[in-house]
Amino acid sequence: xxxxxAPGKLYLAGEYAVVEAGYPAVIAAVxxxxxxxxxQVETGKIHSTQHPDLxxxxxxxxxxxxxxxTNPYQLITSSMQVVEDYVRALGVDTETFYQVxxxxxxxxxxxxxxxxxxxxxxxxxxxxxxxxxxxxxxAVPLLVYKLSALAQLRIGASGSFGDLAAxxxxxxxxxxxxxxxxxxxxxxCLTILELxxxxxxxxxxxxxxxxEGLELLVGWTGSxxxxxxxxxxxxxxxxxxxxxxxxxxxxxxxxLCLEQFIQACKANDRETVREAIRTNRQxxxxxxxxxxxxxxxxxxARLCQLALxxxxxxxxxxxxxxxxxxxxxxxxxxxxxxxxxxxEVGIVPLPLSIAYRE
Numbered sequence: 001x002x003x004x005x006a007p008g009k010l011y012l013a014g015e016y017a018v019v020e021a022g023y024p025a026v027i028a029a030v031x032x033x034x035x036x037x038x039x040q041v042e043t044g045k046i047h048s049t050q051h052p053d054l055x056x057x058x059x060x061x062x063x064x065x066x067x068x069x070t071n072p073y074q075l076i077t078s079s080m081q082v083v084e085d086y087v088r089a090l091g092v093d094t095e096t097f098y099q100v101x102x103x104x105x106x107x108x109x110x111x112x113x114x115x116x117x118x119x120x121x122x123x124x125x126x127x128x129x130x131x132x133x134x135x136x137x138x139a140v141p142l143l144v145y146k147l148s149a150l151a152q153l154r155i156g157a158s159g160s161f162g163d164l165a166a167x168x169x170x171x172x173x174x175x176x177x178x179x180x181x182x183x184x185x186x187x188x189c190l191t192i193l194e195l196x197x198x199x200x201x202x203x204x205x206x207x208x209x210x211x212e213g214l215e216l217l218v219g220w221t222g223s224x225x226x227x228x229x230x231x232x233x234x235x236x237x238x239x240x241x242x243x244x245x246x247x248x249x250x251x252x253x254x255x256l257c258l259e260q261f262i263q264a265c266k267a268n269d270r271e272t273v274r275e276a277i278r279t280n281r282q283x284x285x286x287x288x289x290x291x292x293x294x295x296x297x298x299x300x301a302r303l304c305q306l307a308l309x310x311x312x313x314x315x316x317x318x319x320x321x322x323x324x325x326x327x328x329x330x331x332x333x334x335x336x337x338x339x340x341x342x343x344e345v346g347i348v349p350l351p352l353s354i355a356y357r358e
Contacts, residue, residue: 001037001038001039002037002038002039002130002133002134003035003036003037003038003130004035004036004126004129004130004133004139005033005034005035005036005126005129006033006034006036006121006122006123006125006126006129006167006168007029007030007031007032007033007122007166007167007170007355008029008030008032008033008034008106008117008118008119008122008167008355009027009028009029009030009117009118009121009122009162009163009166009167010027010028010030010117010118010216010218010317010318010324010326010352011025011026011027011028011162011317011318011326012025012026012027012028012172012216012261012277012317012326013025013026013257013258013261013276013277013280013315014026014175014254014258014261014280015162015317015318015319015320016250016254016284016287016295017250017251017254017255017258018160018162018175018176018177019158019159019160019177020177020251021176021177021178021179021180021181021182021201021202022176022177022179022202023176023177023251023254023255023258024174024175024176024204024255024258024259024262025160025162025174025175025177025258026172026173026174026175026208026258026261026262026265027162027163027165027166027172027173027175028166028171028172028216028354029166029167029169029170029171029172029173029354029355029356029357030117030218030352030353030354030355031352031353031354031355032105032106032117032352033104033105033106033122033355034102034103034104034105034106034119034122034123034126035102035103035104035105035126036100036101036102036123036126036127036129036130037100037101037103037130038098038099038100038101038130038131038133038134039098039099039101040096040097040098041097041098041099042097043057043059043097044057044058044059044060044097044098044099045057045058045099045100046058046067046073046076046077046099046100046102047099047100047101047102048073048101048102048103048104049102049103049104050102050104051072054070054072056068056070056071056072056073058077058080059097060094063084063085063088063094064081065077065080065081065084074155075120075123075124075151075152075155075157076100076102076123076127078151078152078154078155079123079124079127079128079131079147079148079151080100080127080131081151081154082128082147082148082150082151082154082192083127083128083131083132083135083147084131085192086147086192086193086196087131087132087135087137089191089192089193090137090193092135092136092137094135098134100127100130102123102126102127104119104122104123106118106119106122107119117324118163118166118167120152120157120163121148121161121163121164121166121167122163122167124148124151124152124164124167125144125145125148125164125167125168126167128144128147128148128151129144132144132147141168141169141170141205141357142168142205143196144168145161145164145165145168145169145205146195146196146200147196148161148164148167148168149161149164149178149183150187150192150195152164153180153183153184153187154187160175160177161177161178162175162177165205169205169207169357170355170356170357171207171208171209171354171355171356171357172207172208172209172210172265172354173205173206173207173208174204174205174206174207174208174258174262174265175204175205175206176202176203176204176205177202177203178200178201178202178203179200179201179202179203182200182201182202183200183201206262208262208265208266209265210265210273210328210354211264211265211268211269211270211273212268212270213270213330214270214273214274214328214329214330215328215329215330215335215353216326216327216328216352216353216354217307217312217326217327217328217329217335217338217339217349218317218324218325218326218327218349218350218352219303219324219325219326219327219342219347219348219349219350220323220324220347220348220349220350221297221299221300221303221323221324221325221347221348222299222346222347222348242290243290243291243292246287246290246291247287247291250283250286250287250290253283254280254283257276257279257280257283258276258280260272260275260276261273261276261277261280264276270330273328274313274328277313277314277315277328278313280315281296281304281313281314281315281316284296284315284316284320288320293321294320294321295316295319295320295321296315296316296320297320297321299345299346299347300316300320300325302345302347303325303327303342303347304316304325304327306338306341306342306345306347307327307329307338309341310334310337310338310341311334312327312328312329312330312334312338313327313328314326314327314328324350325347
């Protein structure tokens with residue numbers, strides 16, 4: 001029996017710029033997890049508590065994972081395939097079958113409500129970690145990230161893979177996205193061992209800590225947002241010349257803000273981190289106005305204003321358009337007041353803290 005887990009994630013800043021190679025974001029792993037359990041069996045199966053009545057059987061043909069006709073688990077099977085390709089290239093036998101069991105705490109178990117904590121990233125990372133353990137390979141964070149990114153790219157996933165970085169490394173990471181164009185080309189001409197061994201163009205993952213005295217507080221506004229859909233909507237708007245200018249200006253300003261944020265974390269500079277959150281929120285507001293998209297909904301704006309009224313800093317997290325907002329508080333009293341104010345207007349404080357790697 002093999003068990004592995006992967007934490008969810010929340011963007012602290014940089015979410016709309018990091019999809020471009022070379023632009024930074026700061027992302028936190030949070031202590032709600034997705035759990036993966038593997039057990040060797042005679043017939044391969046995949047099961048998730050999200051689909052309690054569905055067991056997908058799978059077999060292999062010429063070393064390829066072949067799931068049954070109905071397969072809602074494409075991300076899982078792609079992760080299985082990537083890890084098997086990797087360990088087989090190392091000379092490991094991959095002839096046994098196993099059952100994959102998935103259980104998630106990232107969504108509300110009773111209602112099925114999604115909080116936007118990056119379940120697709122966590123399931124990818126969780127399956128990769130579990131299978132590496134199954135095949136007796138060390139789940140080194142950078143290896144887990146790279147195999148997870150390859151698994152997602154193989155099925156056409158978009159995005160920056162920042163969720164994979166947070167779930168693989170834990171804690172808070174300063175993340176610069178891999179150049180996906182370069183990576184797709186590299187996947188065509190390099191073996192998986194060569195791909196994993198070399199430095200990836202544009203990629204940087206660095207662990208950070210918030211300055212002493214700052215604590216993360218998260219509020220959920222009651223509607224889930226799709227990063228892929230919102231970013232696609234943004235990219236669809238970029239045909240007009242003036243909106244391309246808005247985008248370029250945003251990327252430049254955002255990079256400067258995030259560099260200050262990252263350096264302030266390293267220097268234990270609490271006030272500069274607070275100022276970076278304030279600045280990044282304003283940049284997102286200006287960007288959304290210029291692009292004609294909604295990032296900070298009225299309820300997210302309310303979340304931020306109630307935090308500001310108590311002297312804290314806050315902003316939307318991730319795609320926006322609903323979902324979560326984050327706040328940095330500096331005292332238990334401040335946290336208590338903000339939590340109460342949120343609850344009074346229907347914003348749900350989530351019991352999350354930063355999940356550091358064990």
